[in-house]
Amino acid sequence: MPVMRTIFLQTWPVSISSSSSASNCFSVKFSVSCCSAASPVTVVNGNVDKKPLERNEVRLGLPSKGRMATDTLDLLKDCQLSVRQVNPRQYVAEIPQLSNLEVWFQRPKDIVRKLVSGDLDLGIVGLDTINEYGQGNEDLILVHDALEYGDCRLSLALGPKFMKENGMRYVTFSTADGALEAAPAMGIADAIVDLVSSGTTLRENNLKEIEGGVILESQAVLVASRRSLVQRKGVLDITHEMLERLEAHLMAVGQFTVTANMRGSSADEVAARVLGQPSLSGLQGPTVSPVFCKRDGRVVADYYAIVICVPKKALYKSVQQLRAVAIIFSWDWPWAIGPDLMGPVWY
Numbered sequence: 001m002p003v004m005r006t007i008f009l010q011t012w013p014v015s016i017s018s019s020s021s022a023s024n025c026f027s028v029k030f031s032v033s034c035c036s037a038a039s040p041v042t043v044v045n046g047n048v049d050k051k052p053l054e055r056n057e058v059r060l061g062l063p064s065k066g067r068m069a070t071d072t073l074d075l076l077k078d079c080q081l082s083v084r085q086v087n088p089r090q091y092v093a094e095i096p097q098l099s100n101l102e103v104w105f106q107r108p109k110d111i112v113r114k115l116v117s118g119d120l121d122l123g124i125v126g127l128d129t130i131n132e133y134g135q136g137n138e139d140l141i142l143v144h145d146a147l148e149y150g151d152c153r154l155s156l157a158l159g160p161k162f163m164k165e166n167g168m169r170y171v172t173f174s175t176a177d178g179a180l181e182a183a184p185a186m187g188i189a190d191a192i193v194d195l196v197s198s199g200t201t202l203r204e205n206n207l208k209e210i211e212g213g214v215i216l217e218s219q220a221v222l223v224a225s226r227r228s229l230v231q232r233k234g235v236l237d238i239t240h241e242m243l244e245r246l247e248a249h250l251m252a253v254g255q256f257t258v259t260a261n262m263r264g265s266s267a268d269e270v271a272a273r274v275l276g277q278p279s280l281s282g283l284q285g286p287t288v289s290p291v292f293c294k295r296d297g298r299v300v301a302d303y304y305a306i307v308i309c310v311p312k313k314a315l316y317k318s319v320q321q322l323r324a325v326a327i328i329f330s331w332d333w334p335w336a337i338g339p340d341l342m343g344p345v346w347y
Helices: 067-076 106-116 127-133 160-164 180-187 200-204 227-229 235-252 267-273 312-324
Strands: 002-011 026-033 058-061 101-106 122-126 138-145 151-158 190-198 209-220 220-225 253-262 285-296 298-311 328-336
Touching: 058 106, 058 235, 067 122, 067 220, 067 235, 101 106, 101 122, 106 122, 106 127, 106 138, 106 220, 122 127, 122 235, 127 138, 127 209, 127 220, 138 227, 138 235, 151 220, 180 190, 180 200, 200 209, 220 227, 220 235, 227 235, 253 267, 253 312, 267 285, 267 298, 298 312
Parallel strands: 058 101, 058 122
Antiparallel strands: 002 026, 122 220, 138 220, 151 190, 151 209, 253 298, 253 328, 285 298
């Protein structure tokens, strides 16, 4: 049944001058009706003990809704870390490849807050969310600072009326929960500071980003609690495996392996011909190996297989150069994201 709780909040006035003292603050007392839980819950913002619950599982926080949530699940799936959720209405899930790991779907800002409080050990959120809600907390560590999705920027945008005016003496800052782009048209703001991805919404509302007005460049990051990495068993091992899989996938995106057979007198001679073309050196150089066939009862190697890795943007040029040095045939496929995984073949 509901239990009545009394909570004391200390609230500061909206505007405090330099001469104001702590006596200007005031307390508000009110009652809250809530349901008692079977287990205690860590409270982040309050004068209570913020020591996290004792637990053995490692907890990973993921965004619960929106494009960020979808892209995060897609990235983990590409890294062979598919999230399995038995009941879509529940907020807890698992990654079978990572034992002793719990996945908790939360709002991005709550992921940051629960990392700080110790209720989560790892999380994937936007860098902007960490800056806004982490407030420079030294316990938050960026394990991977560029997961290459969720790109946006915190930018200053102005309306046409404001841009026609020169100079200003007084500025008032206000906050809103959403639809900031409408504020200048409604006459309640001259400029807005908002997260921008493509800029389409700004343009459709007659707003323009000013040059040099980008405050923060943001994208998805993997963040961890320093305290959990040091003190909680298993967190470091899971973090290491996630980081290794993420790095492997991100390095492989856009890279293609090209294989070709070439006639030659020796592996050295074939390698020299390949390296004579600027786009065929690959990451560390070509792999050249003999192709054996049986002729007149003897095993001979008249052809050599060449394997190189090239970025997608240089794929066609590389194939052209291979043809120029007497290629017999070739095929290519996206890199695998792990040592035992093969990507789809493209003929």
